[in-house]
Amino acid sequence: MLCYCAVIVLLFQFSSAKICWEECEGSNLIESVDIEGCHRRSTYPSSKDFRCDGKEGPPCTVIRGETVYLDVTWKDKGHTNLTQDVVWQAAWMDIPWVGMETAVCKYVNNGESCPKQGESTSNYKFPIKIQEIYPAGYFALKWKLLDATSTGPTTAFCLKLDIKIV
Numbered sequence: 001m002l003c004y005c006a007v008i009v010l011l012f013q014f015s016s017a018k019i020c021w022e023e024c025e026g027s028n029l030i031e032s033v034d035i036e037g038c039h040r041r042s043t044y045p046s047s048k049d050f051r052c053d054g055k056e057g058p059p060c061t062v063i064r065g066e067t068v069y070l071d072v073t074w075k076d077k078g079h080t081n082l083t084q085d086v087v088w089q090a091a092w093m094d095i096p097w098v099g100m101e102t103a104v105c106k107y108v109n110n111g112e113s114c115p116k117q118g119e120s121t122s123n124y125k126f127p128i129k130i131q132e133i134y135p136a137g138y139f140a141l142k143w144k145l146l147d148a149t150s151t152g153p154t155t156a157f158c159l160k161l162d163i164k165i166v
Contacts, residue, residue, distance in 0.1 A: 018032070018033070018034050018052070019033060019034055019035050019038060019052075019060045019161060020052035020053075020054070020055045020056060020057035020058065020059070020060075020161065020162065021033045021052075021054070021055050021159050021160065021161040022054035022055040022159065022160050022161075023157075023158065023159055023160075024142065024144070024155075024158030024159060024160060025155075025158060027155075027157075027158075028075075029074045029075045029076075029077075029156075029157050030072060030073070030074045030075075030157050030159055031073045031074060031075065031121065032071075032072070032073045033070075033071070033072050033159055033161070034070075034071045035060045035062075035068050035069065035070050035071070035128075035161075035163075036068060036069040036071060037062070037066060037067070037068030037069060038060040038061060038062065038068060039061040039062070039063065040058055040060070040061060055140075055160050055161055055162055059138060059161075059162035059163050059164040060161065060162070060163045060164070061163070061164045061165075061166060062128075062130045062163055062164070062165055062166070063130065063165075063166055064130050064131065064132050064134055064136075064165060064166070065130065065131075065132055066130050067127050067128065067129050067130070068127075068128050068130065069125055069126065069127055069128065070124070070125070070126045070128055070143070071123070071124070071125045072123070072124045072125075072145075072157065072159070073121060073122070073123050073124075074121070074122060074124070074156070074157045075119065075121060076116065076119065076120055076121065076122035076156065077119050077156075078115075078116055078117050078118050078119060079113075079114065079115065079116050079147040079156055080114070080115045080147055080148060080149055081105060081114055081115070081147065081148045082103075082104050082105050082108060082113075082114060082145055082146065082147055082148075082156060083102045083103060083104060083145075083146050083148060083153075084100065084101075084102055084104045084126070084143065084144065084145055084146070085102075085143075085144045085146060086100045086141060086142070086143050086144075087141070087142050088139045088140065088141060089140040089141070089142050089160070094142065097141065099129070099131055100128075101126075104124070104126060104145065107124055107125055107126045107127075108122055108123070108124050109122055109123055124145060124157075130165060134165050135165070136165050136166055137164070137165060138162060138163075138164050139162065139163050139164075139165065140160065140161075140162050141160065141161055141162070141163060142158065142159075142160050143158070143159050143160075143161070144156075144157070144158045145157050145158075
């Protein structure tokens with residue numbers, strides 16, 4: 001019986017593990033980040049346990065053809081109309097992630113959130129289709145949620161994370 005409990009606890013830990021990430025610009029707005037559907041290995045890079053120091057640590061491994069879900073909870077200062085900007089931070093320049101939906105209000109607080117007045121905690125859950133055309137490899141991503149205000153866009157949150165596409 002004890003052995004079965006240990007196996008269940010280990011399976012739960014692997015399926016609910018958080019990803020390695022860091023906030024851009026150090027604004028301290030993000031409370032939690034996860035990508036549901038990541039595949040992780042405890043031997044990354046060579047017999048190391050899963051540990052994060054900001055975004056340093058094993059990447060979120062995703063498989064072409066699958067859909068995973070980015071789940072972010074942040075301290076929302078209120079917003080009017082949210083869009084997202086996702087780029088791959090290549091060594092020489094930022095490259096937009098092709099195929100990503102930009103209008104994202106329907107993914108914030110179950111679609112009940114645009115516009116939103118006042119400060120409170122909000123949740124963003126976005127489906128990411130890992131398209132077959134994406135190349136395999138490691139990608140350092142910068143993910144921004146932007147609020148389109150009358151004075152121009154402001155950042156609702158910004159985070160950096162690494163993914164590995166296989």
